[in-house]
Amino acid sequence: xxxxxxxxxxxxxxxxxxxxxxxxxxxxxxxxxxxxxxxxxxxxxxxxxxxxxxxxxxxxxxxxxxxxxxxxxxxxxxxxxxxxxxxxxxxxxxxxxxxxxxxxxxxxxxxxxxxxxxxxxxxxxxxxxxxxxxxxxxxxxxxxxxxxxxxxxxxxxxxxxxxxxxxxxxxxxxxxxxxxxxxxxxxxxxxxxxxxxxxxxxxxxxxxxxxxxxxxxxxxxxxxxxxxxxxxxxxxxxxxxxxxxxxxxxxxxxxxxxxxxxxxxxxxxxxxxxxxxxxxxxxxxxxxxxxxxxxxxxxxxxxxxxxxxxxxxxxxxxx
Amino acid sequence: xxxxxxxxxxxxxxxxxxxxxxxxxxxxxxxxxxxxxxxxxxxxxxxxxxxxxxxxxxxxxxxxxxxxxxxxxxxxxxxxxxxxxxxxxxxxxxxxxxxxxxxxxxxxxxxxxxxxxxxxxxxxxxxxxxxxxxxxxxxxxxxxxxxxxxxxxxxxxxxxxxxxxxxxxxxxxxxxxxxxxxxxxxxxxxxxxxxxxxxxxxxxxxxxxxxxxxxxxxxxxxxxxxxxxxxxxxxxxxxxxxxxxxxxxxxxxxxxxxxxxxxxxxxxxxxxxxxxxxxxxxxxxxxxxxxxxxxxxxxxxxxxxxxxxxxxxxxxxxx
Numbered sequence: 054x055x056x057x058x059x060x061x062x063x064x065x066x067x068x069x070x071x072x073x074x075x076x077x078x079x080x081x082x083x084x085x086x087x088x089x090x091x092x093x094x095x096x097x098x099x100x101x102x103x104x105x106x107x108x109x110x111x112x113x114x115x116x117x118x119x120x121x122x123x124x125x126x127x128x129x130x131x132x133x134x135x136x137x138x139x140x141x142x143x144x145x146x147x148x149x150x151x152x153x154x155x156x157x158x159x160x161x162x163x164x165x166x167x168x169x170x171x172x173x174x175x176x177x178x179x180x181x182x183x184x185x186x187x188x189x190x191x192x193x194x195x196x197x198x199x200x201x202x203x204x205x206x207x208x209x210x211x212x213x214x215x216x217x218x219x220x221x222x223x224x225x226x227x228x229x230x231x232x233x234x235x236x237x238x239x240x241x242x243x244x245x246x247x248x249x250x251x252x253x254x255x256x257x258x259x260x261x262x263x264x265x266x267x268x269x270x271x272x273x274x275x276x277x278x279x280x281x282x283x284x285x286x287x288x289x290x291x292x293x294x295x296x297x298x299x300x301x302x303x304x305x306x307x308x309x310x311x312x313x314x315x316x317x318x319x320x321x322x323x324x325x326x327x328x329x330x331x332x333x334x335x336x337x338x339x340x341x342x343x344x345x346x347x348x349x350x351x352x353x354x355x356x357x358x359x360x361x362x363x364x365x366x367x368x369x370x371x372x
Numbered sequence: 373x374x375x376x377x378x379x380x381x382x383x384x385x386x387x388x389x390x391x392x393x394x395x396x397x398x399x400x401x402x403x404x405x406x407x408x409x410x411x412x413x414x415x416x417x418x419x420x421x422x423x424x425x426x427x428x429x430x431x432x433x434x435x436x437x438x439x440x441x442x443x444x445x446x447x448x449x450x451x452x453x454x455x456x457x458x459x460x461x462x463x464x465x466x467x468x469x470x471x472x473x474x475x476x477x478x479x480x481x482x483x484x485x486x487x488x489x490x491x492x493x494x495x496x497x498x499x500x501x502x503x504x505x506x507x508x509x510x511x512x513x514x515x516x517x518x519x520x521x522x523x524x525x526x527x528x529x530x531x532x533x534x535x536x537x538x539x540x541x542x543x544x545x546x547x548x549x550x551x552x553x554x555x556x557x558x559x560x561x562x563x564x565x566x567x568x569x570x571x572x573x574x575x576x577x578x579x580x581x582x583x584x585x586x587x588x589x590x591x592x593x594x595x596x597x598x599x600x601x602x603x604x605x606x607x608x609x610x611x612x613x614x615x616x617x618x619x620x621x622x623x624x625x626x627x628x629x630x631x632x633x634x635x636x637x638x639x640x641x642x643x644x645x646x647x648x649x650x651x652x653x654x655x656x657x658x659x660x661x662x663x664x665x666x667x668x669x670x671x672x673x674x675x676x677x678x679x680x681x682x683x684x685x686x687x688x689x690x691x
Contacts (some may be wrong), residue, residue, distance in 0.1 A: 067477065068477050068481070068503070071477070071481055072481065072484050075485070075488055075498075076498040077492045077496070078497040078498065078499065079497045081463065081464075081497065082464070083498065084500060085497070085499050091466065091500040093466075093499065094466055095414060095421070096416040096417075096419070097414060097415040098417075101415070101519075104515075105466065105502065106466035106467065106468045106501060106505045106513065106515050106518065107502050107529050108468045108472060108502060108513065109504075113504065113506075113507075114504070132507060144400065144414075144416075145400070145423055147423055149425045149426070149468075149515075151427065151470075151506075158386065158387050159523075162390060162394075163419065165391050173396045176398065177396070178397040178398045178401050178404070179395040179396055179404075180395075180401055180404050180405060180410035181404065181406075181410040181423060181424070182405060182425065183425055183426050184387070185432065185433075186429060186468075187429050187507070188431070188432075189507075190506070190507075190508070192464060192470060194425065194468050194513040194515075195504060196423075196466060196515035198412075198421075198423065232414060264665075282377075297426070361479075365394055370403060
């Protein structure tokens with residue numbers, strides 16, 4: 054499971070950027086590869102479609118002995134989280150199962166039970182699937198089509214100097230269990246889009262440093278975060294206490310990944326009203342402003358002892 | 373590669389039927405799991421969307437030394453063939469790459485080149501993708517959304533006693549090369565839907581016996597085919613000549629799979645006009661009537677020496 058939260062290697066990043074350059078796209082593609090979902094004008098009046106594909110793989114995203122219902126929950130939940138990042142509503146999913154040799158029918162059924170339960174909760178239809186052989190391990194591919202009102206879709210681009218940086222939930226230590234049980238923030242995202250229209254939004258799957266980095270790159274700005282404002286998950290603190298080899302909690306919150314929370318930016322002057330209304334609407338979902346968008350490029354953390362600069366690929370330089 | 377054309381085992385078939393029973397579907401789902409694509413009413417006036425997911429896996433659908441551009445062609449082409457089976461137009465694709473350890477960037481780029489070339493030819497936008505680790509082998513998942521006029525969509529169900537059974541192209545021996553180079557019959561299918569409205573249609577991926585079997589099951593009918601009318605691929609005949617262990621050519625045409633041709637049914641009395649017009653429209657695509665839909669259940673082949681009954685899962689009983 055150590056790879057579960059790994060960032061893509063240099064080969065993979067280079068590959069992705071090379072591949073993106075050669076993808077054919079037509080006029081109906083509002084936003085192609087590079088955001089949380091592709092945004093498509095499919096001819097539905099007033100709405101856009103959101104297209105997303107994702108996969109979880111045995112030994113990478115879950116262990117062989119993980120609860121198969123939770124594995125199914127995670128497989129679909131990750132894609133739902135990407136629809137949430139654009140304030141969309143998920144609608145139709147198709148599943149590709151890569152089945153290992155000697156797979157157990159009951160196990161695979163339980164994976165589907167986990168997916169079906171989550172799908173029902175969010176009104177998603179599971180409209181089809183394919184099974185293929187993937188001899189060495191279970192591979193679960195999920196493709197999801199959602200939709201969003203054209204004037205409510207929130208992209209990664211759009212953050213402006215002076216905006217506050219906000220996150221839902223808590224960060225770090227997801228590996229202790231959260232990564233199999235998280236609740237995709239669909240309702241919260243749609244409510245935010247309807248009432249506050251964040252300037253930019255992303256879901257936190259690769260760690261705050263890397264994912265906020267995407268928002269900053271799109272806007273060509275930097276951000277300054279306040280260490281004391283970061284909502285560090287209890288498990289991240291515990292791990293650091295229990296083992297000297299574990300990441301310090303701050304670093305865990307910035308780079309662990311698999312938080313499946315929302316990170317968004319919002320113009321100044323709305324903080325008090327937002328916090329108040331959000332708490333009433335979603336009493337179970339923490340929300341906090343953790344910093345602001347600034348002009349100088351890069352991601353900085355203000356600590357009691359000074360300023361720490363963070364590489365936005367999750368690699369940390371202490372100054 | 374011996375598994376490339378295998379039929380699903382009993383475990384897999386049982387699994388699929390168990391899984392289908394528990395899929396949540398909403399009112400927008402016109403046809404869910406069980407046809408070539410799911411048919412969705414996504415709110416586009418006069419049109420339905422077709423949703424499809426599929427995958428090809430190293431060592432199962434292609435060998436490690438296969439030409440990577442052809443592998444990409446095949447990965448996308450299979451999904452295109454399913455859109456063709458419903459007379460649809462493919463529009464937007466998302467790709468999930470499961471990358472093995474130590475993967476070669478150039479190889480993966482070539483896979484994408486193969487997909488991109490085919491996508492461009494058919495006006496498909498590649499709108500996004502995801503890369504994950506699948507340590508032991510390359511896994512290429514393709515999700516495709518297409519569309520079709522509501523009055524032109526052709527399903528697996530609809531065959532009627534007396535209809536002719538038709539196939540495009542040639543059958544059997546695909547493993548000799550066709551499975552990496554085939555042309556999805558998109559143009560042919562749309563033309564057929566526009567001018568002759570077949571009563572039922574499917575693409576041939578698992579072999580004529582199995583796939584025609586799906587049409588027969590849906591209609592609760594049987595079919596009688598004429599051996600001399602079956603368009604057996606030259607490679608299937610050659611393999612039988614070269615090796616006594618190879619399947620007889622007739623059996624190869626019925627069960628080899630990976631033909632990626634259309635099989636459709638059409639009311640009597642239109643054969644001469646169809647053959648004539650189709651030949652003018654698609655001079656490079658063979659088309660023939662191979663038999664007819666009959667009342668008694670089962671699939672029978674009329675040979676010079678008598679009648680052979682075929683199990684529609686590709687398992688053959690000689691009488």
